[in-house]
Amino acid sequence: MKLTTHHSPLTTDLSVNIAGIKMKNPVMCGSGTFAFGEEYAEFFDLKEMGAIVTKTITLKPRKGNPPPRIKETYSGMLNCIGLQNPGTEAFIRDKMPVLRKPGIPIIVSIGGETEQEYTDITRELKGVRGVSGIELNISCPNLHPHLSPLPSRERKEKERLRMFAQDEKAAAGVVRRVRRITRLPLIVKLSPNVTDIKIIARAVERAGADAVSLINTPLGMAINLEKRTPCLSNTTGGLSGPAIKPIALRMVREVYNTVRIPIIGMGGIMDARDALEFMVCGAKAVAVGTANFVNPRAIPEIIDGIRKYMVENRIKKIGLLVGSLKAK
Amino acid sequence: MVKTEKCRIIENKKVGPDFYRLKIIAPLIAIKARPGQFVHIRCSGPAGILLRRPFSIHKINNANVSAYQRINVSAQKQGWIEIFYKTVGKGTEALARKKPGEIINVIGPLGNGFSIPRKINSAILVAGGMGVAPLLLLAEELQKSNCKLQKLNLNPSSSIQHPGSRIIVLIGAKTKKELLCENEFKNLGCTVKVSTDDGSKGYKGLVTGLLENVVRRTSYVIRKNKRSTVYACGPKAMLREVSRIAAKHKIPCQVSLEEDMACGIGACYGCPVNTKQGYKLVCKDGPVFNAGEIV
Numbered sequence: 001m002k003l004t005t006h007h008s009p010l011t012t013d014l015s016v017n018i019a020g021i022k023m024k025n026p027v028m029c030g031s032g033t034f035a036f037g038e039e040y041a042e043f044f045d046l047k048e049m050g051a052i053v054t055k056t057i058t059l060k061p062r063k064g065n066p067p068p069r070i071k072e073t074y075s076g077m078l079n080c081i082g083l084q085n086p087g088t089e090a091f092i093r094d095k096m097p098v099l100r101k102p103g104i105p106i107i108v109s110i111g112g113e114t115e116q117e118y119t120d121i122t123r124e125l126k127g128v129r130g131v132s133g134i135e136l137n138i139s140c141p142n143l144h145p146h147l148s149p150l151p152s153r154e155r156k157e158k159e160r161l162r163m164f165a166q167d168e169k170a171a172a173g174v175v176r177r178v179r180r181i182t183r184l185p186l187i188v189k190l191s192p193n194v195t196d197i198k199i200i201a202r203a204v205e206r207a208g209a210d211a212v213s214l215i216n217t218p219l220g221m222a223i224n225l226e227k228r229t230p231c232l233s234n235t236t237g238g239l240s241g242p243a244i245k246p247i248a249l250r251m252v253r254e255v256y257n258t259v260r261i262p263i264i265g266m267g268g269i270m271d272a273r274d275a276l277e278f279m280v281c282g283a284k285a286v287a288v289g290t291a292n293f294v295n296p297r298a299i300p301e302i303i304d305g306i307r308k309y310m311v312e313n314r315i316k317k318i319g320l321l322v323g324s325l326k327a328k
Numbered sequence: 329m330v331k332t333e334k335c336r337i338i339e340n341k342k343v344g345p346d347f348y349r350l351k352i353i354a355p356l357i358a359i360k361a362r363p364g365q366f367v368h369i370r371c372s373g374p375a376g377i378l379l380r381r382p383f384s385i386h387k388i389n390n391a392n393v394s395a396y397q398r399i400n401v402s403a404q405k406q407g408w409i410e411i412f413y414k415t416v417g418k419g420t421e422a423l424a425r426k427k428p429g430e431i432i433n434v435i436g437p438l439g440n441g442f443s444i445p446r447k448i449n450s451a452i453l454v455a456g457g458m459g460v461a462p463l464l465l466l467a468e469e470l471q472k473s474n475c476k477l478q479k480l481n482l483n484p485s486s487s488i489q490h491p492g493s494r495i496i497v498l499i500g501a502k503t504k505k506e507l508l509c510e511n512e513f514k515n516l517g518c519t520v521k522v523s524t525d526d527g528s529k530g531y532k533g534l535v536t537g538l539l540e541n542v543v544r545r546t547s548y549v550i551r552k553n554k555r556s557t558v559y560a561c562g563p564k565a566m567l568r569e570v571s572r573i574a575a576k577h578k579i580p581c582q583v584s585l586e587e588d589m590a591c592g593i594g595a596c597y598g599c600p601v602n603t604k605q606g607y608k609l610v611c612k613d614g615p616v617f618n619a620g621e622i623v
Contacts, residue, residue, distance in 0.1 A: 035595040039612075042331055042593070055597075063607060070590050070598035072419075074376040077590060081597045084607065241378050293591040294370070294378060296435065297332065 019185035019210030023050035030289030031109035036095040043296040046102040056111040056137045061087035071222045071231040076243030080142040080234035105132035138164035139191030139216035141238045165191035172207035179208035190214040198258040213264035241290040242268040256282025272305020282323040351410045358407030363466035364441030364616040368592035370433040371419040381419040383411040384462035449555040453497045456562020460509040500535025504528035536569040571619035581619035
């Protein structure tokens with residue numbers, strides 16, 4: 001029998017605490033899918049969200065990749081935006097005042113090509129009012145051209161600059177350096193483009209990460225057969241949307257079985273059921289990404305759906321769901 | 329806050345080989361929309377189609393009744409908008425299969441439309457293929473605007489065919505069969521000239537060739553007044569050429585761009601266009617830009 005939603009809603013507790021970041025519900029946005037919040041304020045009250053994760057900022061402004069930057073694929077999309085952003089200084093000056101307004105936790109996603117860049121941004125963020133945590137984006141797949149027909153010397157140069165998240169030592173190194181200079185909660189965003197994500201997760205945990213978020217986008221490609229060219233300007237792009245959900249669920253489960261720090265799960269969450277599946281696999285919080293593009297009200301609808309599920313299933317605390325997957 | 333509407337389809341009819349007109353009840357969008365703005369439609373049909381598709385607004389009809397009265401009028405009398413589209417892929421094909429009475433999810437109006445300078449007195453509209461879609465609404469708005477548009481006589485020596493026309497519309501297509509909206513523009517009182525690549529109707533060649541001819545013949549009037557504007561929508565190469573011609577004759581020019589989009593609201597940064605001030609977003613900063621801005 002179905003219970004109605006007005007059945008003791010006061011006893012459903014959606015709040016979660018991720019490494020000291022107190023969220024009134026476990027739903028945040030995925031970095032890069034929500035810009036700096038302003039656009040979505042037209043569709044719902046941002047106060048409803050658990051937290052906002054900003055688009056990744058870099059130390060200096062970045063122009064991003066030329067168009068075409070996106071291509072729809074089956075139940076998903078590829079993107080190669082290339083971290084277009086105004087840089088840390090302009091972010092603090094122009095974006096933070098707007099982001100602070102809703103009064104919810106703000107997690108600033110930062111990215112860079114060197115360890116130094118990560119620590120420089122972290123230093124600049126020190127003392128900035130309203131910053132609740134830092135997400136280290138060490139897994140952006142679009143910083144460098146892949147598979148492009150570059151002359152071999154140049155290609156070697158570029159390949160040295162592959163993402164930190166693909167190497168346990170590189171990942172741990174950057175986390176350790178940032179850890180040394182900040183007390184803010186440190187979330188590390190992991191890449192699925194690895195042989196074994198457990199190894200990277202363990203490495204960043206040991207290096208001092210307070211939480212991990214996964215997954216960033218798997219690298220993919222789309223082809224224009226008529227022209228025999230790649231569809232995207234950068235040849236490859238990150239795949240997102242429902243197409244990657246099974247991969248993300250599997251990786252969340254693997255990491256949950258490996259580390260003790262909390263996991264923020266993401267990858268193709270379109271509705272409340274998807275979000276709940278991630279939590280059952282072990283995610284303490286979830287991030288909604290591509291769904292925002294399809295339905296700008298996806299986040300508040302998912303929060304409502306989670307609450308409804310809890311009421312219907314008499315779950316009083318959302319934490320009780322986390323990792324509750326049973327063996328088959 | 330309200331920008332999402334669940335819209336009932338009034339009509340979705342095939343009007344050419346791959347061309348469709350979709351009329352939907354959308355009173356909130358109809359009230360706000362300006363020429364050149366677009367709507368972002370969920371075409372969901374077969375599994376696998378994820379993203380919305382952007383369409384420029386082709387026609388608007390605001391119900392001339394108050395909100396109070398609207399409760400009792402039939403669906404057809406409520407504010408509606410029409411989009412004019414061509415099936416080019418899975419999304420538009422799914423949309424083409426929708427039947428009257430079905431509900432579709434629409435976000436809009438989005439983006440920045442065409443701007444009509446206060447002192448404008450004549451306009452040249454250049455459409456390539458589906459480019460007619462946003463320009464029809466613009467022509468209507470130009471005709472309605474209070475400013476006094478001046479006659480642009482194309483052929484001073486011959487008898488005057490369209491005595492009242494201050495808007496010249498140039499429509500280009502591959503063949504006669506693909507020429508779109510000729511009559512709609514004529515009915516609005518515009519002077520219409522057409523071009524076809526194969527010469528099956530009107531000027532043989534590209535619409536930009538036609539524009540060159542027209543500008544040459546009218547540029548005296550245009551330059552003397554400095555109050556004309558060229559508005560264009562169509563393929564990228566066409567827009568580049570239109571911009572060049574307009575710049576050469578020192579006529580202000582606005583172009584409406586198209587790009588694959590994900591969010592449509594400026595959040596995903598997926599639809600950049602290179603401008604003199606760096607990358608701008610087609611969905612949020614455009615889709616209409618001053619031609620001089622584009623690199």
